[in-house]
Amino acid sequence: QKEVEQDPGPLSVPEGAIVSLNCTYSNSAFQYFMWYRQYSRKGPELLMYTYSSGNKEDGRFTAQVDKSSKYISLFIRDSQPSDSATYLCAMGGVNQGGKLIFGQGTELSVKP
Amino acid sequence: GAVVSQHPSWVICKSGTSVKIECRSLDFQATTMFWYRQFPKQSLMLMATSNEGSKATYEQGVEKDKFLINHASLTLSTLTVTSAHPEDSSFYICSARVAPPGTSGSSYEQYFGPGTRLTVT
Numbered sequence: 001q002k003e004v005e006q007d008p009g010p011l012s013v014p015e016g017a018i019v020s021l022n023c024t025y026s027n028s029a030f031q032y033f034m035w036y037r038q039y040s041r042k043g044p045e046l047l048m049y050t051y052s053s054g055n056k057e058d059g060r061f062t063a064q065v066d067k068s069s070k071y072i073s074l075f076i077r078d079s080q081p082s083d084s085a086t087y088l089c090a091m092g093g094v095n096q097g098g099k100l101i102f103g104q105g106t107e108l109s110v111k112p
Numbered sequence: 113g114a115v116v117s118q119h120p121s122w123v124i125c126k127s128g129t130s131v132k133i134e135c136r137s138l139d140f141q142a143t144t145m146f147w148y149r150q151f152p153k154q155s156l157m158l159m160a161t162s163n164e165g166s167k168a169t170y171e172q173g174v175e176k177d178k179f180l181i182n183h184a185s186l187t188l189s190t191l192t193v194t195s196a197h198p199e200d201s202s203f204y205i206c207s208a209r210v211a212p213p214g215t216s217g218s219s220y221e222q223y224f225g226p227g228t229r230l231t232v233t
Contacts, residue, residue, distance in 0.1 A: 036224075043116075044224045046223060088155060099146070105154075
């Protein structure tokens with residue numbers, strides 16, 4: 001079993017839809033959680049970063065962490081064609097030297 | 113803030129030659145940099161962790177003599193692919209961990225460079 005499992009997609013939605021991207025993890029030592037967006041042939045871009053359970057909102061993006069269930073989500077409201085990219089969840093623990101464990105990535109396509 | 117650059121953005125080289133890729137943090141100091149490799153349609157694979165002023169720590173299965181990493185300053189790390197072969201063709205991406213001034217590096221965000229596409233012919 002992988003430490004981090006992410007719905008692989010691909011996911012195709014119409015413009016304006018609410019998108020839900022999800023990851024589960026098995027290591028209870030994970031303490032910080034991130035979501036990255038990666039456009040084709042580019043480096044990942046940090047979207048959201050959180051330490052604690054609960055919700056964190058930034059514009060159209062909401063990151064949700066449930067440590068008791070070992071489950072994290074990223075919601076995108078009013079999705080736009082420019083949101084079309086691969087989304088990667090990443091997480092780590094304070095005893096891992098700053099390393100991040102990545103999910104497999106979910107490819108999202110938002111159709112105009 | 114937190115901008116990371118990589119150079120070159122793409123490179124084509126002949127089999128048997130060596131290629132150096134630079135990773136720079138432009139507006140912050142990075143005590144730790146990471147080097148990843150990514151194949152098409154796959155996630156990032158961590159190759160090594162590079163701490164300024166010390167030897168890099170390589171992940172299992174990564175040949176340290178083939179992928180030489182040097183972290184000479186708080187803003188520069190280099191990856192040299194030695195005696196490159198076609199199977200080394202890949203997308204190489206570095207990241208830098210933010211170390212806010214006056215702290216012991218307790219931040220865990222990683223900011224990524226734009227990547228370097230290596231093709232070995």
